[in-house]
Amino acid sequence: MVVILKSGTEENEIERLTKELENLNITVDKSQGTGCTILGLVGDTSKIDPWRIELEDCVQKVMKVQEPFKKANRAFHPENTVIDVCGRKIGGKKIAMIAGPCSVESEEQITLVAKEVAKYGGGFLRGGAFKPRTSPYSFQGLKYEGLDLLHKAKEETGLPIVTEIMSPFDIPKFIEKADIIQVGARNMQNFDLLKELGKIDKPILLKRGLSATMEELLMSAEYIMAGGNENVILCERGIRTFETYTRNTLDLSMVPAIKKMSHLPVVVDPSHATGKWWMVESLSKAAVAVGADGLIIEVHNDPKNALCDGAQSIKPEVFAKLMEELKVIAKAVGREI
Numbered sequence: 001m002v003v004i005l006k007s008g009t010e011e012n013e014i015e016r017l018t019k020e021l022e023n024l025n026i027t028v029d030k031s032q033g034t035g036c037t038i039l040g041l042v043g044d045t046s047k048i049d050p051w052r053i054e055l056e057d058c059v060q061k062v063m064k065v066q067e068p069f070k071k072a073n074r075a076f077h078p079e080n081t082v083i084d085v086c087g088r089k090i091g092g093k094k095i096a097m098i099a100g101p102c103s104v105e106s107e108e109q110i111t112l113v114a115k116e117v118a119k120y121g122g123g124f125l126r127g128g129a130f131k132p133r134t135s136p137y138s139f140q141g142l143k144y145e146g147l148d149l150l151h152k153a154k155e156e157t158g159l160p161i162v163t164e165i166m167s168p169f170d171i172p173k174f175i176e177k178a179d180i181i182q183v184g185a186r187n188m189q190n191f192d193l194l195k196e197l198g199k200i201d202k203p204i205l206l207k208r209g210l211s212a213t214m215e216e217l218l219m220s221a222e223y224i225m226a227g228g229n230e231n232v233i234l235c236e237r238g239i240r241t242f243e244t245y246t247r248n249t250l251d252l253s254m255v256p257a258i259k260k261m262s263h264l265p266v267v268v269d270p271s272h273a274t275g276k277w278w279m280v281e282s283l284s285k286a287a288v289a290v291g292a293d294g295l296i297i298e299v300h301n302d303p304k305n306a307l308c309d310g311a312q313s314i315k316p317e318v319f320a321k322l323m324e325e326l327k328v329i330a331k332a333v334g335r336e337i
Contacts, residue, residue, distance in 0.1 A: 001048065002063045002075050003039040009058040014039075017056060024048060029070075031077045036060070040076030042226075067261070069218040071225040072232070077263040083203050083231050085179050086160040088123050090203075090233055091265030094336050095326075096294030098162050098267065099319060100126040102309040103139065104146035112301050114153035116316035121323045121337065124180070125150070125159040126296055130166045131308055132186050139307040147177040154179075162205060162296070168196040175202055185209050185237055185272075188220050198227020205267070205296075207235040210248070214257055221264060234258060234266045235296065238273030247275025247312070250283055255290045267294035271312045277303065280314050281322050288329045297322075 003021075005014065014037060018028045026043035041048070050062035065075050082091040090096040099122040104110045114125050129146025131139065142149065150161045160179035165171070166187070174181050180203045187193055188209035197204050204224055208217045221232045236255065238248025250273035258266050268287035270280045284295050300306045300313035314322070327337045 001041040001045040001050070002065055003041065003053055003059060004061045004063070005037040005039065005058050006060045007036050009037060013058045017058065021053075029076060031079070033078050038076065038078065040070060040073075042070045067215070067218075069215070069222045069262075071230065072218045072221045072262045072264055074259075074261060074263045079263065081230070081263045081265060083233060083265060085124070085203055088160060090267070091293050093334075094123075095288060095292070095330055096124060096265075096267065097122045097323070097326075097337065098124040098126050098294060098296040099299045100162075101128075101300045101306065102271075102298050102313060103128040103131050103141050103307055104149050105142070105307050107149050107152060109301065110149050110153045111156055113299055113316070114157045114159055116301070117299060117319070118157040118159055120316065120320040122159065122299075122319070124162050125153060125157065126162045126182075126298075127153070128308065129163050130170075132164070132166060132184055141308075144173065147173060151177045165193070165197075168193045171196055171200060175200060179203070180205050180233070182235075183207060183220075185212075188212055188217065191220075191223055194220060194223035195227055198224040198229045200229055201231070202229070203231040203233060204229065205233045205235055207237050207269070208239065208254070210240045212239070214254055214261070218258070218262055221262075232264050233294075234262070234264050235269055236266065236273070236292075237269035237296075246273070246279070248273050250274065252283075252286055252290050255287065255292050259291060265293040266291075267296055268292045269296045271296070271298040271309070271314075275309075275312045277312055277314050277318075280312070281318070281325070284322060285326060285329050288326055288335070289333060291333070295326075 029040040031038045099117045131141035162180040164182040182205040185207045241249040270283035298313040303310040303313040
């Protein structure tokens, strides 16, 4: 349920109404928009009569929200959420460019790629320290050493770090070393992990599951937000369909659809979506055109010898060219790179 207050309602009136509503054993989330204040009621609102609330002089309108996700719902929070990461924004006018190798392989490799990403205008460095792989015999990442190497690359370049977590037991280490904690597609519905991430004050990049619906993705975001951490970034990385030519099927319709349903920023991962490096440029441009708030792109200095996902990684010089071309598209849709 959403309570829309009249413009100019005094703060003491808002506090009074909030306390009355909280006495009904529900949680009240206040959202201050440019034109009005909205109170989002979270909990069992089935016994609350909307007309009784509308009798309040300060109330303009009461609406019932049918979707099961509340905190992630745009009805509760009409303004787009903009997340600040080390002074860099995700969700505003500037499109966030997150780039780097699939996995951290060595200090030389991650530092070299980080410098190239920074040189060509990238705003964030991605890199896997822990790698969930389909085969138990594949390279699983350098783990804690990889986190340390990412941190060194940040010290060299100033780029905030985006890296994937696998276990709730590693949260303290990730709080120390990472700037954005990524939850991969395979862990999108690892609810124990999501609940623990909800207890910390660190941005979470939540990737859509292999076969997850948009509502399921938003419900996973709700798990994090319900715990108190509302710094969630959603990521479309392709879903599993009957098509086998590409690694996954990139669902670009998800971007405008999610933006209609939710206030959370949305980034697109064209690398994992296709599994083919030569598709990354075209789909990156398409993602910007449909309104994505950011891109997460795999960049590797030597894709042929990469320990993980070399086939979908672009070289630094290709990334440089792509950045210049994206600036034109971003400007055309009222954004900037």
